[in-house]
Amino acid sequence: MNAVDGSAHVPQESYAEELEEELPSLLVIVLDVSPAGWGTESPPISLKEAVASLLVFANSHLALNHSNEIAVLAAHSSTVRFLYPPRQTTSSTDESADGNSTNNNGSQGAKGRVGGLTTEEGADPSLREGSPSSGAAGASMYRQFRVVNEAVVEQLDALLSKTSVADIAQPSNPDVAVETSMVSGALSIALSYINRQTGGGEATSGEDVTAAKRARILLVSVCSDLAAQYVPIMNCIFAAQKMKVPIDICKIGKDTVFLQQAADTTGGVYIHLDHPKGLTQYLMTAFLPDRLLRTHLVLPTQSSIDFRAACFCHKRVVDIGYVCNICLSIFCQPPADRSCAICSTVFDPLELSDLTKQPVLIRPNGQKKKAKKKAKRDEGSATPAPAPAAAAS
Amino acid sequence: MSDSDGSYNEASSPESEEVSQLRSSSSGGGMNTRSTRRSNAELRSTTGGGYIWEDSIQRPWDIVQEDEGGSLATAIADLVQSNKRKRLFYEQTPLQRGIIRHLILVLDLSSAMADKDMRPSRYQLSLQYAVQFVNEYFEQNPISQLGVIGMKDGIAHLISQLGGNPAEHITAIQALRKDEPAGVPSLQNALEMARGALYHVPSHGTKEVVIIFGALLSCDPGDIHKTILTLKTERIRVRVVGLAAQVAVCKELCKQTNDGDFLSTYGVILNEQHFKELLLSACTPPASTKTEKSAKGKSASELMRMGFPSRIVETTPSFCACHTRLLKGGYLCPRCNVKVCSLPTECPACGLTLILSTHLARSYHHLMPLRNWYEVEWPEAKRSKASSCFGCHKPFAPVPPTISSSGSSTKIRISTTSSGSTATVSHQDKSTATHTSAAGPTGSTGRFRCPTCHRQFCIDCDLFAHEVLHNCPGCEATSPVSRRQNASSSSKAAAAAAPAFTTAPVQV
Numbered sequence: 039m040n041a042v043d044g045s046a047h048v049p050q051e052s053y054a055e056e057l058e059e060e061l062p063s064l065l066v067i068v069l070d071v072s073p074a075g076w077g078t079e080s081p082p083i084s085l086k087e088a089v090a091s092l093l094v095f096a097n098s099h100l101a102l103n104h105s106n107e108i109a110v111l112a113a114h115s116s117t118v119r120f121l122y123p124p125r126q127t128t129s130s131t132d133e134s135a136d137g138n139s140t141n142n143n144g145s146q147g148a149k150g151r152v153g154g155l156t157t158e159e160g161a162d163p164s165l166r167e168g169s170p171s172s173g174a175a176g177a178s179m180y181r182q183f184r185v186v187n188e189a190v191v192e193q194l195d196a197l198l199s200k201t202s203v204a205d206i207a208q209p210s211n212p213d214v215a216v217e218t219s220m221v222s223g224a225l226s227i228a229l230s231y232i233n234r235q236t237g238g239g240e241a242t243s244g245e246d247v248t249a250a251k252r253a254r255i256l257l258v259s260v261c262s263d264l265a266a267q268y269v270p271i272m273n274c275i276f277a278a279q280k281m282k283v284p285i286d287i288c289k290i291g292k293d294t295v296f297l298q299q300a301a302d303t304t305g306g307v308y309i310h311l312d313h314p315k316g317l318t319q320y321l322m323t324a325f326l327p328d329r330l331l332r333t334h335l336v337l338p339t340q341s342s343i344d345f346r347a348a349c350f351c352h353k354r355v356v357d358i359g360y361v362c363n364i365c366l367s368i369f370c371q372p373p374a375d376r377s378c379a380i381c382s383t384v385f386d387p388l389e390l391s392d393l394t395k396q397p398v399l400i401r402p403n404g405q406k407k408k409a410k411k412k413a414k415r416d417e418g419s420a421t422p423a424p425a426p427a428a429a430a431s
Numbered sequence: 432m433s434d435s436d437g438s439y440n441e442a443s444s445p446e447s448e449e450v451s452q453l454r455s456s457s458s459g460g461g462m463n464t465r466s467t468r469r470s471n472a473e474l475r476s477t478t479g480g481g482y483i484w485e486d487s488i489q490r491p492w493d494i495v496q497e498d499e500g501g502s503l504a505t506a507i508a509d510l511v512q513s514n515k516r517k518r519l520f521y522e523q524t525p526l527q528r529g530i531i532r533h534l535i536l537v538l539d540l541s542s543a544m545a546d547k548d549m550r551p552s553r554y555q556l557s558l559q560y561a562v563q564f565v566n567e568y569f570e571q572n573p574i575s576q577l578g579v580i581g582m583k584d585g586i587a588h589l590i591s592q593l594g595g596n597p598a599e600h601i602t603a604i605q606a607l608r609k610d611e612p613a614g615v616p617s618l619q620n621a622l623e624m625a626r627g628a629l630y631h632v633p634s635h636g637t638k639e640v641v642i643i644f645g646a647l648l649s650c651d652p653g654d655i656h657k658t659i660l661t662l663k664t665e666r667i668r669v670r671v672v673g674l675a676a677q678v679a680v681c682k683e684l685c686k687q688t689n690d691g692d693f694l695s696t697y698g699v700i701l702n703e704q705h706f707k708e709l710l711l712s713a714c715t716p717p718a719s720t721k722t723e724k725s726a727k728g729k730s731a732s733e734l735m736r737m738g739f740p741s742r743i744v745e746t747t748p749s750f751c752a753c754h755t756r757l758l759k760g761g762y763l764c765p766r767c768n769v770k771v772c773s774l775p776t777e778c779p780a781c782g783l784t785l786i787l788s789t790h791l792a793r794s795y796h797h798l799m800p801l802r803n804w805y806e807v808e809w810p811e812a813k814r815s816k817a818s819s820c821f822g823c824h825k826p827f828a829p830v831p832p833t834i835s836s837s838g839s840s841t842k843i844r845i846s847t848t849s850s851g852s853t854a855t856v857s858h859q860d861k862s863t864a865t866h867t868s869a870a871g872p873t874g875s876t877g878r879f880r881c882p883t884c885h886r887q888f889c890i891d892c893d894l895f896a897h898e899v900l901h902n903c904p905g906c907e908a909t910s911p912v913s914r915r916q917n918a919s920s921s922s923k924a925a926a927a928a929a930p931a932f933t934t935a936p937v938q939v
């Protein structure tokens with residue numbers, strides 16, 4: 039049954055060979071920090087708690103093998119930022135694109151808001167104090183843990199405090215925050231980073247990637263609307279599948295269509311958190327074991343997978359779509375100008391009217407005459423309904 | 432399973448591929464894909480000589496230059512880079528390609544394949560690559576079909592039927608491994624069989640034949656030129672991968688069936704790696720050729736209505752509508768909620784074509800190719816503040832202090848030229864070479880910039896983004912909102928809108 043979804047093309051045998059030696063693995067955590075996701079009226083779990091859980095998880099990953107590595111990315115609604123390892127301070131191309139919140143008033147407002155999102159206390163320092171990295175624990179902490187924790191908290195703090203309200207406002211309606219985050223960007227960067235860490239350009243073909251190092255991605259997602267990023271996300275999914283990088287999804291809040299496909303196609307785990315307060319436990323039990331261990335474990339399975347797609351014309355999620363047979367673009371309705379918006383092919387008008395016709399009611403025998411009459415009348419009134427059928431036959 | 436793919440071909444109209452206005456006529460080839468171009472660069476494919484044995488002797492140590500410190504590290508790094516650079520030109524016009532393809536892979540199983548000039552033998556290696564070809568083909572063309580034919584003992588053997596299931600073809604090819612190559616090949620027989628297999632193919636799909644040809648002869652029952660003409664009229668395109676040397680009839684075959692373009696369709700291998708590249712380049716959907724375009728008088732492309740069913744898992748088994756088998760799970764038709772067990776298929780109840788959306792999505796990078804990135808020159812690198820690759824974090828080579836941020840630097844790069852002969856740096860050049868290496872460590876910055884988002888990337892990320900990912904990490908990480916923001920500094924708006932955001936969450 040699964041053989042049809044394309045994942046069967048990835049040979050499975052090679053995994054068994056790897057069992058012999060314990061290879062270091064690289065874990066890339068992508069944390070969705072979109073304000074719209076975390077700033078709902080009653081967030082099931084606060085960002086502060088989530089970050090604390092993630093750091094525990096990250097530390098456990100590092101503790102499993104001394105050569106294990108980790109990278110943490112934050113996907114904001116307008117930008118993507120490396121939390122760990124932090125980018126060198128001199129690099130500021132991303133700074134400039136972050137949206138300049140030079141205005142004092144604006145950034146103050148943003149700061150207060152971010153504090154409000156994360157904790158009840160309000161101010162930034164609370165985010166830092168609450169993290170496991172500070173205070174007395176810091177002194178006796180394993181160095182690697184502290185380095186990661188401090189970098190993540192510091193960078194996240196910098197990112198959130200710099201977010202201005204305008205950054206997250208919708209273009210059409212500035213009073214409403216965008217309900218999306220740069221998940222495709224974060225995944226693209228994560229895959230580029232994995233590509234470099236697991237052998238770089240020498241293994242772009244994807245064959246030897248597994249030999250060097252194993253890598254996986256964990257995406258903690260809160261936002262629900264990713265339809266605008268359909269094609270880039272699908273590209274990421276196929277690249278990950280080629281590189282044999284599983285994408286694990288930890289979903290807080292509403293289900294998101296394409297992320298289920300991501301986990302399914304790449305062989306990752308998809309968990310929708312029923313009790314987000316127990317995030318640490320979810321992470322430790324379901325996401326900590328790496329790919330090799332997972333073959334021996336009973337993992338939470340996806341009960342059902344949403345395979346819907348997004349149309350190219352309105353970025354609407356559709357389950358029945360119209361597909362151009364030249365370029366395979368998906369449209370939610372037959373295009374008004376009878377041509378494909380992507381490849382500008384002109385469609386056959388006859389076929390097109392066939393698609394738009396309404397269902398014809400079949401009447402019992404007694405009413406045959408009446409029905410015929412009615413059909414005639416329909417034809418006369420130029421309804422698209424029965425006309426093409428007659429023309430075709 | 433194998434014929435289930437055919438279901439939505441039924442709804443097709445006579446002729447669908449359309450003239451692409453976008454297609455540039457710059458390169459003569461019908462299919463100037465990245466890989467064929469790469470191979471072109473490497474070998475003698477230009478007809479005017481350039482055979483590897485005609486070149487001057489090429490010694491690897493000639494191209495290596497020591498830097499001032501007597502170290503080879505920079506020279507090696509530069510060589511590696513220039514090799515990567517060769518691969519850096521990508522097709523970026525969204526071509527109209529035949530995405531629903533029908534391809535027959537013809538394997539030479541004649542005694543010529545027993546030759547051991549490739550390890551372990553031509554026969555075993557070509558079977559091994561054939562398996563890779565099948566995998567790669569279905570990876571890139573998930574809704575296409577493939578069939579395999581063998582040439583042995585003067586006749587054509589059907590190895591596997593035209594179908595959409597890769598596992599079937601692979602099993603059939605693997606089964607050949609135990610056999611021994613024998614007899615002579617017959618191109619005509621194989622082509623006629625391929626023609627028969629492709630006869631019923633709906634016209635909106637492509638019809639292609641890929642031949643792995645090890646022999647230097649073809650033992651045919653009739654006039655092969657007649658077959659070639661029939662192939663041409665039926666618009667079947669033939670590609671040949673020659674293992675030994677160029678054969679006139681193969682050249683004629685490719686020329687006739689590909690609109691006179693045999694350069695990109697007929698290749699003779701140089702080594703194992705090149706064999707693989709030539710073969711796998713046939714996996715990329717071909718661009719429509721001139722004859723195909725001109726043959727389309729009427730516009731008859733059509734829109735297909737398709738359903739994207741969701742997968743369900745049930746606790747109790749239930750019957751599928753297609754085979755009435757008891758199964759726990761399956762796919763639900765989005766229109767009538769009937770359960771089917773496999774995709775792609777046609778809904779048995781309402782007739783809707785059901786397909787996995789991931790099947791369609793695999794080909795989207797052909798539609799929306801990533802723009803080529805251009806190399807950043809030293810002065811520009813100096814002006815920009817980026818010090819590491821946006822994708823992978825790798826720090827860039829530092830800008831040498833001698834570079835001024837205006838004006839252009841002369842750039843001399845030790846490079847291998849396209850014909851494979853090496854531009855060796857002669858003694859006269861040496862002084863200039865060392866001069867530039869003083870100015871810039873390698874001559875090139877190793878930075879590449881996306882023309883859309885202006886982020887800088889390293890060469891590995893450039894390759895990765897164009898070959899595997901098909902996304903620009905920089906563009907994807909920049910929201911249209913913030914781009915708009917940068918354009919107009921809207922601090923006023925931000926201050927005004929601030930209260931709207933602060934009120935709600937604070938109460939929590």
Ligand SMILES: [Zn+2]
Nearest residue numbers: 349351352370
């Ligand atoms: Zn639409």
Ligand SMILES: [Zn+2]
Nearest residue numbers: 362365378381
């Ligand atoms: Zn189209």
Ligand SMILES: [Zn+2]
Nearest residue numbers: 751753754772
């Ligand atoms: Zn069935």
Ligand SMILES: [Zn+2]
Nearest residue numbers: 764767778781
């Ligand atoms: Zn149905």
Ligand SMILES: [Zn+2]
Nearest residue numbers: 820823889892
């Ligand atoms: Zn890079």
Ligand SMILES: [Zn+2]
Nearest residue numbers: 881884903906
């Ligand atoms: Zn870009």
